[in-house]
Amino acid sequence: MDVEAIxxxxxxxxxxxxxxGKLFWFTQAYPELxxxxxxxxxxxxxxxxxxxxxxxxxxxxxxxxxxxxxxxDTELMEKMGQALGxxxxxxxxxxxxxxxxxxxxxxxxxxNFEYISEDPYVAGKMSAALIRxxxxxxxxxxxxxxxxxxxxxxxxxxxxxxxxxxxREIYFPAFEIxxxxxxxxxxxxxxxxxxxxYSSENPWLLNDVLRKEWGFKGLVMSDWGAxxxxxxxxxxxLDLDMPGSQxxxxxxxxxxxxxxxxxxxxxxxxxxNILNMVEKYVSHRGDGAADGKKAEYLLDRAxxxxxxxxxxxxxxxxLKNKEKVLPLAKEETVALxxxxxxxxxxxxxxxxxxNSYKVVSALSxxxxxxxxxxxxxxxxxxxxxxxxxxxxxxxxxxxxxKIVVFAGLPDLFESEAYDRxxxxxxxxxxxxxxxxxxxxxxxxxxxxxxxxxxMPWADEVDGIVEAYLGGDGIGEAxxxxxxxxxxxxxxxxxxxxxxxxxxxxxxNFPGTEHKVNYAEGVFVGYRxxxxxxxxVRYPFGYGLSYTEFRYSNLRISRDTFTAAEGVTVSVDVTNxxxxxxxxxxxxxxxDKTGSAIRPVHELKGFCKLAxxxxxxxxxxxxxxxxxxxxxxxxxxxxxxxxxxxVIEVGRSSREIEYTEEVHIIGTPEKxxxxxxxxxxxxxxxxxxxxDYAMELLKPFTVxxxxxxxxxxxxxEAVMRFLPLRSLRSFQGVTNETVDELCKxxxxxxxEQLKGAQSR
Ligand code: BGC
Numbered sequence: 001m002d003v004e005a006i007x008x009x010x011x012x013x014x015x016x017x018x019x020x021g022k023l024f025w026f027t028q029a030y031p032e033l034x035x036x037x038x039x040x041x042x043x044x045x046x047x048x049x050x051x052x053x054x055x056x057x058x059x060x061x062x063x064x065x066x067x068x069x070x071x072x073d074t075e076l077m078e079k080m081g082q083a084l085g086x087x088x089x090x091x092x093x094x095x096x097x098x099x100x101x102x103x104x105x106x107x108x109x110x111x112n113f114e115y116i117s118e119d120p121y122v123a124g125k126m127s128a129a130l131i132r133x134x135x136x137x138x139x140x141x142x143x144x145x146x147x148x149x150x151x152x153x154x155x156x157x158x159x160x161x162x163x164x165x166x167x168r169e170i171y172f173p174a175f176e177i178x179x180x181x182x183x184x185x186x187x188x189x190x191x192x193x194x195x196x197x198y199s200s201e202n203p204w205l206l207n208d209v210l211r212k213e214w215g216f217k218g219l220v221m222s223d224w225g226a227x228x229x230x231x232x233x234x235x236x237x238l239d240l241d242m243p244g245s246q247x248x249x250x251x252x253x254x255x256x257x258x259x260x261x262x263x264x265x266x267x268x269x270x271x272x273n274i275l276n277m278v279e280k281y282v283s284h285r286g287d288g289a290a291d292g293k294k295a296e297y298l299l300d301r302a303x304x305x306x307x308x309x310x311x312x313x314x315x316x317x318x319l320k321n322k323e324k325v326l327p328l329a330k331e332e333t334v335a336l337x338x339x340x341x342x343x344x345x346x347x348x349x350x351x352x353x354x355n356s357y358k359v360v361s362a363l364s365x366x367x368x369x370x371x372x373x374x375x376x377x378x379x380x381x382x383x384x385x386x387x388x389x390x391x392x393x394x395x396x397x398x399x400x401x402k403i404v405v406f407a408g409l410p411d412l413f414e415s416e417a418y419d420r421x422x423x424x425x426x427x428x429x430x431x432x433x434x435x436x437x438x439x440x441x442x443x444x445x446x447x448x449x450x451x452x453x454x455m456p457w458a459d460e461v462d463g464i465v466e467a468y469l470g471g472d473g474i475g476e477a478x479x480x481x482x483x484x485x486x487x488x489x490x491x492x493x494x495x496x497x498x499x500x501x502x503x504x505x506x507x508n509f510p511g512t513e514h515k516v517n518y519a520e521g522v523f524v525g526y527r528x529x530x531x532x533x534x535x536v537r538y539p540f541g542y543g544l545s546y547t548e549f550r551y552s553n554l555r556i557s558r559d560t561f562t563a564a565e566g567v568t569v570s571v572d573v574t575n576x577x578x579x580x581x582x583x584x585x586x587x588x589x590x591d592k593t594g595s596a597i598r599p600v601h602e603l604k605g606f607c608k609l610a611x612x613x614x615x616x617x618x619x620x621x622x623x624x625x626x627x628x629x630x631x632x633x634x635x636x637x638x639x640x641x642x643x644x645x646v647i648e649v650g651r652s653s654r655e656i657e658y659t660e661e662v663h664i665i666g667t668p669e670k671x672x673x674x675x676x677x678x679x680x681x682x683x684x685x686x687x688x689x690x691d692y693a694m695e696l697l698k699p700f701t702v703x704x705x706x707x708x709x710x711x712x713x714x715x716e717a718v719m720r721f722l723p724l725r726s727l728r729s730f731q732g733v734t735n736e737t738v739d740e741l742c743k744x745x746x747x748x749x750x751e752q753l754k755g756a757q758s759r
Contacts, residue, residue, distance in 0.1 A: 001279040006033050007271050012264070016253035019234065019270045020244035024224075025050055027240070027278060038278050040142070040221075040242075044098020044114060044130075045347070045471065046354035047087045047299075059087060060304040060472060061347050061354035063312050065100060065126075066450050067468035069116040069493035070543070071314040072584040073608045074129035080311050081133020081141075083304050088139040090297040094281035095140035095186055097351075099127040101174035102190075104451070104494050105150040105524055106505040108420045113348040113450025113469050117493040118525030119540065120170055121603050124177025131182040138284035140185025140277060143178050145223050146199060146210070147171050148518075149190035152419045153510035156225065159193035162518040167194070168631035169522050172209070179214045185277055186219045189238060191226045198233075200226045206237035219273035224351075231256045235263070239270040301357045309360065309473025314582075316481045317490035318544040319464040325442045326463050327484025327546060328402060330370040335397040336363060337436070338406030338429075338446075339380040344467075345408050345448040346474045350416025354472075361475040362406065362446075369483045373400060380410055383426035390432055397439050404482060405433055408448030419510060423454050423500040433457045446478055452496040455537060466492070484546060489582035489608070491543035491652065495526050498537050504528035526653040527599030541586050541603070541652035547577025547613070551585075551657040554649060562666035563625040563640035570620045571649050571658065575611035582610045585619040586650055589627055593643030593664075596630045601648055623647075628664060635670075642667050668756065671749045676738050681720030683745065692748045696741060700727050 010018070010033065018028050022037065029037035042048040045068070047059040062068070062080055071077070088096050100111070104118040116123040131141045148160035148171045162171060178184055187210060189199040199205055200222045210216045221240040227233055230241060230249040241249065256262035286297055318326070328334055342363045347354060366372050377393035379386050397403045407429045413420060424430070436443050437460050444463035447453065448470075458464065465488070467478050480486035497503050504520035511517060523531060526540035550573070557568040573583050587605035591598045605621035628645055629638035642664050650656035671688040672678055683693035701719070724741060727733040 001034060001275065001283070003272055003275040003279055006030075006035060006275060007268055009033060010271065012254055012257055013250070015267050015271045016250045016257075017247065018274060019239060019253070019267065020241040020247075020249065022244060024243040027274060035275060035278060036282055038094035038281050039092065040095040040097060041088070041091075041093040042097045042351045043142070044096070044100050044352060046352075047084065047091060047093065047096070048352065048354055049091050049093055056355040057091065058301070058355050058357040059299065060301055060308050061356045062308045063315050063471035063474070064113045064347055064352070064450065064469040065116045066113045066493075067315040067470045067490075068311060069122060069126055070317050070466075070468065070490035071311070071608070072122070072491055072493070072606050073314055074125055076311060076314055077126050077129035078133035078136075080307065081130040082136055083133075083307050085134040085137030085139045086297060087299050087304065088134070089137055089286060090299040092285070093139065094277070095142055096134055097142045097144065097188065099130050099141065099178075100144050100352075101127045101178065102145060102149050103171055103174070103524060105518070106419075106503055106509045107423050107452045107494075107497070107500065108509060109150055109451070110152040110414060110419045111348070111350070111416050113414055114352050114416070116174070118495065119493065119603050120173035121177070122493050122606070123174035124181075125606075127174060128178045128181040131178055131184050135182065135185065138281065140218075140281065142186040142188045142221060143175060143184045144188035145190035146175055146187050146220075147190055147205065148194050149192050149199075151510045151516065152417050153516075154514060155417075156191040157193075157514055158511060159196050159515045160518060161195055161515050163521065164633045165631045166518055166521045170524050175210070176214050179210070179216045184218060185280060186221055187216065188221050188223050189226060191223050198226070198228050200238050201229050201232035201236045203236040211237060219277045231262050234270050235266050239273040305358050305473060308471045309476050312470040312474050312477035313480055313486045315468065315470055315490045316477055316486070316488050317466040317468075317492055317542075318481070318488040319466050319538055319542070320458065320461065321544050322462040325402065325444060326465075326482060328370065328404075328482050330483070332401040333371040333373070333399070335393070335400035335403045336366060336372050336374045336406070337377040337393045337397065337403060337432070339376045339378070340406035340408050340446075340448050341374060341404075341475075342376070343380070344406070344474050344478075345411065345469060346471055347469050348414050348416070348450050349411060352416070356472040359472045359475070362479050363475070365476050365479055369479050377405070378426070378428045378432050381412075382410075383428050385428045385431055390435060393432065394435050394439065397436050397441055400441060402442045402444065403436050403439070404444045404446060405436060406446045406448065407433065409450065409453065414450045420451070423452060425453050430456055433461065437461065444482070446482075448474075452494065452537075454499055455496075458537060466490070484579075487546045487579055487581040488543065489545060489584070491541050491584045492538055493540070495529050495536050495540045495653075496538040497529065498535055502529070502534060502536070523599060527602065530653055531600040536654075539652050539654040541584070541650075542654070543584070543652075545577075545581045545583070547575055547579045547581035549581070549583040549611070549651070550574045550576045551649065554658040554660060556647065556660055556662060559661070560663045560665055563628060563664055564666075566622065566624040566627070567662060568620065568622050569605075569647055569649065570618050572616050572618050573609055573611065574616040575613055578613050580610070580612050582608055583651065584608050586652065587621045587623075588648040588650070588653065588656070589623070590646040590648060591628065591630070591641075592646060592661075593641040595639070595641035595643070596632075598630055601646075601653070603653070640664050640667055642669070671753070674742050674746045674749065676725035676742060677723045678742075678745075679720065680722050680724065683724075688749045688752055689745055693745065696744060700730065700733065
């Protein structure tokens with residue numbers, strides 16, 4: 001397809017029609033111009049291809065992002081992405097609608113299960129890997145929902161009120177990393193408004209930031225129904241309106257071009273971006289992977305289900321293992337309790353919901369592992385204590401060696417389109433757990449949930465296994481972990497607060513009057529809990545293993561460097577236990593320069609190492625300017641200030657094994673802004689004015705003589721915050737004197753800036 005030539009041939013009416021979808025999932029076809037239609041499909045953790053009257057094909061449900069994030073394994077993400085890409089090719093789907101990378105601002109967001117992390121770096125790296133995988137099969141992705149869509153309440157109308165620095169540091173980087181590292185074919189804009197402007201018609205968001213700054217070359221589509229003003233949208237860089245207006249907008253687009261309200265170039269760009277995507281897909285449809293090898297694309301559900309199970313095994317997080325209650329032994333009789341053992345909750349509700357071809361429950365495979373009994377214990381559908389179910393469960397538990405309760409959030413609690421109202425498990429489940437604890441037998445809780453829950457019994461139970469919504473193979477994965485066939489290696493990609501009110505968004509979630517104020521700024525998740533030194537139930541990055549790892553030999557390539565040079569950090573990790581296991585090594589950077597208010601530390605690197613007993617491997621991290629920088633809105637750029645930073649290497653945000661100071665030099669300092677209001681302290685601190693101001697102000701400083709009770713330090717401290725204009729309070733200092741001083745200071749600064757430029 002010669003896209004340029006086709007767009008030239010298209011009539012204005014054809015172009016107006018081309019920028020919206022058809023029949024919910026298709027792009028428009030123009031057979032006479034050689035343009036076929038292509039289909040897109042949800043996403044993100046399985047293929048939800050629709051056909052006929054709202055029917056979906058059966059396919060495989062991979063673990064949801066809340067779970068896959070815990071693998072901290074980018075290679076695994078790529079592998080899963082590749083499998084999804086193959087499924088798309090087999091089903092002739094051009095674009096998979098995912099990954100979903102919105103930041104988990106509040107544990108209450110109904111879609112947290114679809115999202116990756118509270119940390120933008122993890123969300124970016126994991127999504128970039130998934131995109132690489134899918135697109136290696138010549139199928140596109142649609143990273144979503146761009147941007148600041150962190151709740152379901154009023155999601156299609158509400159405005160996320162977020163300052164630019166917070167957008168740049170927290171809500172944008174996942175998209176930015178993915179765009180820069182793996183070039184997604186498409187980006188899906190979010191429903192909400194940002195600071196009053198819909199994402200679907202925000203030129204700063206779509207054209208300036210996404211395209212001009214990050215270099216995005218693909219197409220932007222709307223979330224389904226996100227378009228408000230279509231004309232403004234096209235002008236702002238929104239190419240494709242999905243699912244479309246059934247032609248309702250076509251005439252207004254034509255009129256807008258005719259009357260000059262919309263430039264035809266903008267419309268042409270939108271059409272070109274859409275046709276480029278179509279061309280990219282159809283030119284390699286069924287071709288095989290990017291390596292050029294022909295592949296026979298079949299939707300191999302059995303193979304993909306096996307892969308989904310393998311992925312799930314890498315995601316399970318062991319949160320508590322008191323006195324090594326786990327792994328269970330074959331000889332032990334285990335009371336399995338809870339309907340989720342029979343019917344696991346393995347995915348969330350809404351557009352990501354997969355029509356699974358096969359679901360493996362823990363109960364269906366339990367026989368292979370050891371002796372067990374099974375009782376439901378509680379109703380999984382409603383929150384009422386069912387005395388009979390509870391009594392039977394407790395009776396069975398009394399006869400067992402150990403008790404495993406499969407608890408979790410019922411389907412109704414978590415879905416796209418609405419948020420949770422609290423962070424609790426159903427009271428009937430908490431009650432049953434308390435009753436089981438009374439038996440005196442060891443109690444292990446397995447959790448199925450898409451987002452953190454409060455755990456009032458956490459200190460009393462012996463084991464906790466976080467299985468999240470682990471896809472349709474989760475039953476087997478959980479049993480493998482419980483019995484030690486798999487050594488758990490998942491780590492939390494989000495903090496578990498003690499209670500909801502600890503969460504930084506608590507006072508501003510979900511907002512009122514169609515606005516939600518992101519008042520906590522950059523202090524999201526562990527950035528808040530760790531800075532405030534608050535107790536959390538489980539910290540970010542945390543997870544246990546059946547083996548132990550020792551960290552040693554931290555090396556840093558240099559301790560002083562410029563931001564452009566960056567630095568390399570490495571650390572050795574040894575498995576000192578007796579079983580093979582995997583460790584997620586995490587690197588945080590802590591800014592001690594004081595140049596901005598920042599979280600106490602931020603994750604800037606992670607890697608997962610697989611280690612046999614006794615084996616040592618080295619984790620290597622390369623840190624560039626961004627690893628140290630914050631976003632300086634005044635400069636419109638990232639700033640890594642000169643001064644000291646601490647590199648922290650550890651196994652979670654709260655278990656730091658090594659800290660080491662490094663120093664950044666050579667970042668151009670910002671000169672003080674010279675007006676009569678400039679404070680003397682700023683002048684005496686800045687390298688641009690320090691010596692010069694000392695001399696210049698000497699005649700005036702004698703006026704600040706101290707009384708007997710004052711020290712020099714006190715006088716200095718008082719002067720620090722005195723504006724230059726305060727000199728007017730002294731005899732002989734006029735407005736003209738202050739202006740002269742300002743001029744002299746500015747001239748001195750300009751001279752140095754000129755000197756620096758010419759160097
Ligand atoms: C969701 C998207 C999804 C789309 C198509 C929307 O409601 O927000 O994530 O891809 O529907 O199903």
